[in-house]
Amino acid sequence: MTTEALLQALRWRYATKVFDPNRKIPAEIWSALEDCMVLSPSSFGLQPYRFLVVEDPALRAQLMPHAWNQRQIVDASHLVVFAVRTSITEADIDRFLDRIVEVRKVSRESLEGYRSMMTGMLLDPSFQPMAVHWAARQAYLALGNLLTAAAVLGIDACPIEGFVPAEFDRILRLPEQGFTSVVCCALGYRDETDKYARLAKVRAPREELVRHL
Amino acid sequence: MTTEALLQALRWRYATKVFDPNRKIPAEIWSALEDCMVLSPSSFGLQPYRFLVVEDPALRAQLMPHAWNQRQIVDASHLVVFAVRTSITEADIDRFLDRIVEVRKVSRESLEGYRSMMTGMLLDPSFQPMAVHWAARQAYLALGNLLTAAAVLGIDACPIEGFVPAEFDRILRLPEQGFTSVVCCALGYRDETDKYARLAKVRAPREELVRHL
Numbered sequence: 001m002t003t004e005a006l007l008q009a010l011r012w013r014y015a016t017k018v019f020d021p022n023r024k025i026p027a028e029i030w031s032a033l034e035d036c037m038v039l040s041p042s043s044f045g046l047q048p049y050r051f052l053v054v055e056d057p058a059l060r061a062q063l064m065p066h067a068w069n070q071r072q073i074v075d076a077s078h079l080v081v082f083a084v085r086t087s088i089t090e091a092d093i094d095r096f097l098d099r100i101v102e103v104r105k106v107s108r109e110s111l112e113g114y115r116s117m118m119t120g121m122l123l124d125p126s127f128q129p130m131a132v133h134w135a136a137r138q139a140y141l142a143l144g145n146l147l148t149a150a151a152v153l154g155i156d157a158c159p160i161e162g163f164v165p166a167e168f169d170r171i172l173r174l175p176e177q178g179f180t181s182v183v184c185c186a187l188g189y190r191d192e193t194d195k196y197a198r199l200a201k202v203r204a205p206r207e208e209l210v211r212h213l
Numbered sequence: 214m215t216t217e218a219l220l221q222a223l224r225w226r227y228a229t230k231v232f233d234p235n236r237k238i239p240a241e242i243w244s245a246l247e248d249c250m251v252l253s254p255s256s257f258g259l260q261p262y263r264f265l266v267v268e269d270p271a272l273r274a275q276l277m278p279h280a281w282n283q284r285q286i287v288d289a290s291h292l293v294v295f296a297v298r299t300s301i302t303e304a305d306i307d308r309f310l311d312r313i314v315e316v317r318k319v320s321r322e323s324l325e326g327y328r329s330m331m332t333g334m335l336l337d338p339s340f341q342p343m344a345v346h347w348a349a350r351q352a353y354l355a356l357g358n359l360l361t362a363a364a365v366l367g368i369d370a371c372p373i374e375g376f377v378p379a380e381f382d383r384i385l386r387l388p389e390q391g392f393t394s395v396v397c398c399a400l401g402y403r404d405e406t407d408k409y410a411r412l413a414k415v416r417a418p419r420e421e422l423v424r425h426l
Contacts, residue, residue: 001214001218001222001365001366003241003242003244003245003366005214006245006249006362006365006366007245007248007249007252009214010248010249010252010358010362011252013254015254028216029216031216032216032219032220034419034423035220035223035419036219036220036223036361037422037423038416038417038419038422038423039220039223039224039414039416040357041226041228041360041372043374045415045416047416047417047422049422050421050422050423050424051422051423051424052424052426053423053424053425053426054426055425055426056426059426096417099415099417100415103413103414103415104412104413104415133346133349136346136350137349137350137353137395137396138353140350140351140353140354140357141353141354141356141357141360141372142357143354143357144253144353144354144355144356144357144358144359144360144361145223145357145358145360145361146357147254147354147357147358148249148357148358148361148362149219149223149361152214152219152365153214153216153219159254159354161256172426182350183350199317200316200317201252201316202258202312202313202316202317203251203252203258203260204251204260204309204312206247206248206251208263209250209251209260209262209263209264210247210250210251210263210264210266211263211264211265211266212266212268213265213266213267213268213269213272213385
């Protein structure tokens, strides 16, 4: 991709406030966006999250009031709730190591050093209160990946932080699975009535944000 | 961009362990990657971060021992340290509102509702201990954006969490500026000796990560 095409896509994107409720993302494109999320890198490779694609209209309607009634929740073609593990256990680490063995055809013993590094950090009692923050950072990385992937494919998106995680968690039965919701993303196609599409993008000056040392 | 080209780029990328120390990212491409970071969306649009591009080889050499001597710190063409604000003040919010007025040519009064929403959340005493976590999430979103942008441009990258933030902060004099380092990213070109480039990518099965509700 050329730098100009990439920048054009990133300038074209904006936090879509009004989605066209009649336009659905084609299955093939949606499938690619799911693959993008799965391919997202994460700390140690542990992927301490799940991407919940809420398809059921009744479930979406139930979530909306807990997101300040933002209509993107129900109108967008697709809605992803990013849920993260609230703690990391030895079983999580071992399941991940089993996966490495499976994919890379290496011995379990060859991963002992890696295992010690992970258990040393992630199972340390001082880490437990940080686990959810650590996991949330990884989910936001995946969100950044998804937003950029959507932009280059010409898909509109709206990252949504304005919701009540406890209510989303209750409705989606996340606590009993050891997860909590941290951020959402609605995706689809902008409605032509969305006045936000025409507003100039506001960013701090580059020389303020980027410092050369 | 086609879905296949995008997925190919994301499968091509990996956390590069050995960079070719002799290859530099061309200025025009680097400039585009800086623009990508600047264009990254953030909570309320507040961009509570700075992207520190560490160019001085002496400074990079000083940082390396505090990143477990990972040579990407000194060998990569470019090194970005993501630094976030450790607290959000009324002045930060007002500077952002001034920027909206400047870019969108709107009145300051028209932004009062938006101002109240931001001050209500961000200046609440209960938010202060969360500020750095909130800001770090935004920085990780920008990191995800940068990694995907780099991949589609054919630039290698390595996100780096394995460093001692307190030491990086001290060397980069961040505390006195109200910032702290949260994550780094080295970018450049993989060295042909990097055996990690040839390893199969390990990700959890898609059906485990992506749930349809």
